Amino acid sequence: MDVQLLARYPYVPLAREYVKAQGYQLGDLLVDAAFERVRRRAVQRVKGSMERDGIADVAAATEAESEVELLSYPVARLLLAELHDPYLTSRYAVAESKLLNERLSSEQDDRVVWTVATALGVPLEAASDTESFARLHFLDFLRHAPGRDPSWKLVNQRLSAGFVSLDRARVVRLTEQALKDRLEDEVAELERPGREVAKAFPKELPELTTILAAHRARFAQDTSGEVRIEAFPPCMKAIWGGIQAHVNIPHMGRFAIVTFLHKLGMDSEAVLKFFSQVPDFDVNKSRYQIEHITGKIGGGTEYSTPGCSTMQTYGICPLEQRDEVCFSITHPLNYYRKRLRTLPPAKPSPPATPPAQEAANAG
Amino acid sequence: MQDELRPQDVWLSERFADYYRRNPTPMPAVVERFREREFGFLFHGQKFFLRHVGMPTPRELRQFMIQRAPAHAYYSTAFYQDPNAKTMVEKGWRGAELIFDLDADHVPGAEKLGYRAQLEKVKDHFLRLVEDFVMRDFGFAEKDLLLTFSGGRGYHCHVLHGRALGLNSAERREIVDFVTGTGLQLNAFIRPMTLRTKGFGRFQKADNTVVIPADDEPGWGGRINEAIRLHLAALKALPAEKKDDVLRMNFNGITKARLLTLQKDLDHLDEDRIRGVRFPDGTRRGIVDVGVEIYKYMERTLTFDTLVPLAKGETDEPVTSDVKRLIRLPGSLHGKSGLRVVTLDLDDIRGFDPLADAVAFGTEPIRIRVEKPANVDVAGFQADLPVGEATVPEAAAVMLMCRGAAVPI
Numbered sequence: 001m002d003v004q005l006l007a008r009y010p011y012v013p014l015a016r017e018y019v020k021a022q023g024y025q026l027g028d029l030l031v032d033a034a035f036e037r038v039r040r041r042a043v044q045r046v047k048g049s050m051e052r053d054g055i056a057d058v059a060a061a062t063e064a065e066s067e068v069e070l071l072s073y074p075v076a077r078l079l080l081a082e083l084h085d086p087y088l089t090s091r092y093a094v095a096e097s098k099l100l101n102e103r104l105s106s107e108q109d110d111r112v113v114w115t116v117a118t119a120l121g122v123p124l125e126a127a128s129d130t131e132s133f134a135r136l137h138f139l140d141f142l143r144h145a146p147g148r149d150p151s152w153k154l155v156n157q158r159l160s161a162g163f164v165s166l167d168r169a170r171v172v173r174l175t176e177q178a179l180k181d182r183l184e185d186e187v188a189e190l191e192r193p194g195r196e197v198a199k200a201f202p203k204e205l206p207e208l209t210t211i212l213a214a215h216r217a218r219f220a221q222d223t224s225g226e227v228r229i230e231a232f233p234p235c236m237k238a239i240w241g242g243i244q245a246h247v248n249i250p251h252m253g254r255f256a257i258v259t260f261l262h263k264l265g266m267d268s269e270a271v272l273k274f275f276s277q278v279p280d281f282d283v284n285k286s287r288y289q290i291e292h293i294t295g296k297i298g299g300g301t302e303y304s305t306p307g308c309s310t311m312q313t314y315g316i317c318p319l320e321q322r323d324e325v326c327f328s329i330t331h332p333l334n335y336y337r338k339r340l341r342t343l344p345p346a347k348p349s350p351p352a353t354p355p356a357q358e359a360a361n362a363g
Numbered sequence: 364m365q366d367e368l369r370p371q372d373v374w375l376s377e378r379f380a381d382y383y384r385r386n387p388t389p390m391p392a393v394v395e396r397f398r399e400r401e402f403g404f405l406f407h408g409q410k411f412f413l414r415h416v417g418m419p420t421p422r423e424l425r426q427f428m429i430q431r432a433p434a435h436a437y438y439s440t441a442f443y444q445d446p447n448a449k450t451m452v453e454k455g456w457r458g459a460e461l462i463f464d465l466d467a468d469h470v471p472g473a474e475k476l477g478y479r480a481q482l483e484k485v486k487d488h489f490l491r492l493v494e495d496f497v498m499r500d501f502g503f504a505e506k507d508l509l510l511t512f513s514g515g516r517g518y519h520c521h522v523l524h525g526r527a528l529g530l531n532s533a534e535r536r537e538i539v540d541f542v543t544g545t546g547l548q549l550n551a552f553i554r555p556m557t558l559r560t561k562g563f564g565r566f567q568k569a570d571n572t573v574v575i576p577a578d579d580e581p582g583w584g585g586r587i588n589e590a591i592r593l594h595l596a597a598l599k600a601l602p603a604e605k606k607d608d609v610l611r612m613n614f615n616g617i618t619k620a621r622l623l624t625l626q627k628d629l630d631h632l633d634e635d636r637i638r639g640v641r642f643p644d645g646t647r648r649g650i651v652d653v654g655v656e657i658y659k660y661m662e663r664t665l666t667f668d669t670l671v672p673l674a675k676g677e678t679d680e681p682v683t684s685d686v687k688r689l690i691r692l693p694g695s696l697h698g699k700s701g702l703r704v705v706t707l708d709l710d711d712i713r714g715f716d717p718l719a720d721a722v723a724f725g726t727e728p729i730r731i732r733v734e735k736p737a738n739v740d741v742a743g744f745q746a747d748l749p750v751g752e753a754t755v756p757e758a759a760a761v762m763l764m765c766r767g768a769a770v771p772i
Contacts, residue, residue, distance in 0.1 A: 129646070130644070130645055130646065131646060137502075137526075138501065138502075139526050139527065139530070139534075142530070142534040142537055142538075143534070145537075147533070150546055150548055151548060151551055153537060153540060153541075153546045153548075154537045154538065154540065154541045155537075155540050155541045155544060155545065155546055155547050155583060156546070156547060156548050156551040156552075156583075157582065158580075158581065158582055158584060159500050159501075159541070159581060159582035159583075160500070160502075160581030160582060161499070161500075161502040161581070162500075162501050162502020162503070163502065250450040250451060250452055251450065251452050251453075252450075252451070252452045308533070309531045309532070309533060312531060312532035312533065312686065313451075313456055313531055313532070313686055314451045314452060314456075315451045315687060317532070319532065319681065319684065319685075320681070330533075
């Protein structure tokens, strides 16, 4: 692959090797005046993930421009590692993968689509009929198929001897999904970089933080400040109901609901207050754990809420109680946001039924 | 803690223990990665379910079976780092077999049948599940599968292929939805196409024709072709007035002239053409020459009325989508029938008769008191037993006591 192509798809392993082979050092990229344009494009990438139109596609005509585009990617990851925000990471994964879709869709050469798809973990095989672009083993198809759309259900695919036939547009969509999943995992695991990143972006980092906070505020506003149990997904209702009934909820369940409440804007004190609605709740015993999970103590890691897939693996998801919203999301927080939109505005006075009864009724 | 054991519980436990003693067949041999499995047991006359039992070696399991003689024995489809742990988090899930469980409960029409007939019917459906769906559509080879008779009223298909082990619950759900036809969208497979027109010159109008998957299309395509052929044949076979009623019911204001045209369309349907025709681009597709109203009628009714019940496979949805199920241990006995959980090759299944081939006990005459009138048919012994004393072969005695219909004397 030539550098122009690598610049368009900087996340394929070949791109990483190119950067290494060229001898570029991250330290230089951050500090050297020669890489000013790289740094600017990196900031643009991160900023773009919080904008409605996403990351702007730039055409790199010369080799030099291609190198800027290519190098801006690892620098953008450094920025994300420094900002260390799960919400931002999520948005970034979406934005980069949408940019990928745009670029792949406009590729003239089918072989590029093949190469990028395979490099991102979509192991395509040659089509067995004239109509399709490629085939994919159904287990790989299942891993990357977008969840919400019925036309993506396995039952509606052309499945033969374990292989699903796909047209080019579908291959591109799967590749987009594969990149999104990969970025979410990878970026979340990036270690906090040293001071050089903060020093290299003295203006930009605070600016990004402000934009992020504004975004967050809009997100938090969705929850109207007050957490509404009626909008809880079935898993959280079940956990909450169990806690109130003093049923022994497994650790993962307790962990999940604490991170859930925290992501909805509650700090550790608010979470404790929420839990103390439960009669005989032992605040002191739980304070340590809750403060740890919310990052108040012990290293500051704010844990993210497990997604639906994890909840199912651990047996926390009450499979039979899933509703249509459940099938349109892959994360409990998204269930809450979606459900919240359909509820009438919160009444100012507290509900007549105690929360335990409400959750039990609703769950 | 233990409930009081009734005479039949003691008797059955002794017989079961004896069976396990006499049968050194290494049942655990079929269970791969033995040490990572959780085992579960139920006991005759006891309500509690013993779980979270890890077995370090097959020998421990054998000894347990002989000593405790469980009524029912299960093992986890999942692999765990620590099967003895009590919570999922502590157990450490390491993947799970993909499971299809077909029981008489899932097969429509089976409820009305006697036990022997039920077993036959379930077997037919199970073969279809394994051959058409698991092997042909999903592409698994026989060597990737473990097929068993459950000892009760059904069969299990375990997929052991390495790639299937890591599937999460949502992915397994997609797989079972494929088998049951859940979420099938007809317009993903068929579409109206203007292949012909009616009228002349400036009065010429397009009259729709429906292009459908050919009869040999893989996956649901071929099934849809078959269902459409059957559906149209059924519609065609209705007497003329009934046909009109159906069409009028579905389309307001349909004219008599149009009804006649549609009737003619139905009469002239060519089955071969519906099965498949070679197109200029080399593809083979089915052509259904019917007016747009019949197409819409098919779209509306096909999935719910005809297609899915005719073509779909049956299987237990919660079992497949569960990533941590406990399932019958091959080689163990089923506590409600006394029959064995038997591992089978695909070829063996066709000729398999559970009531002869899954029998674990012999012909020794046993005196019993029948407490509920019962029909028993096992190991070649058949009888309708009224309440009262009787002498029956051991296998029959076991079955009757397992069912709760008799007690030992």
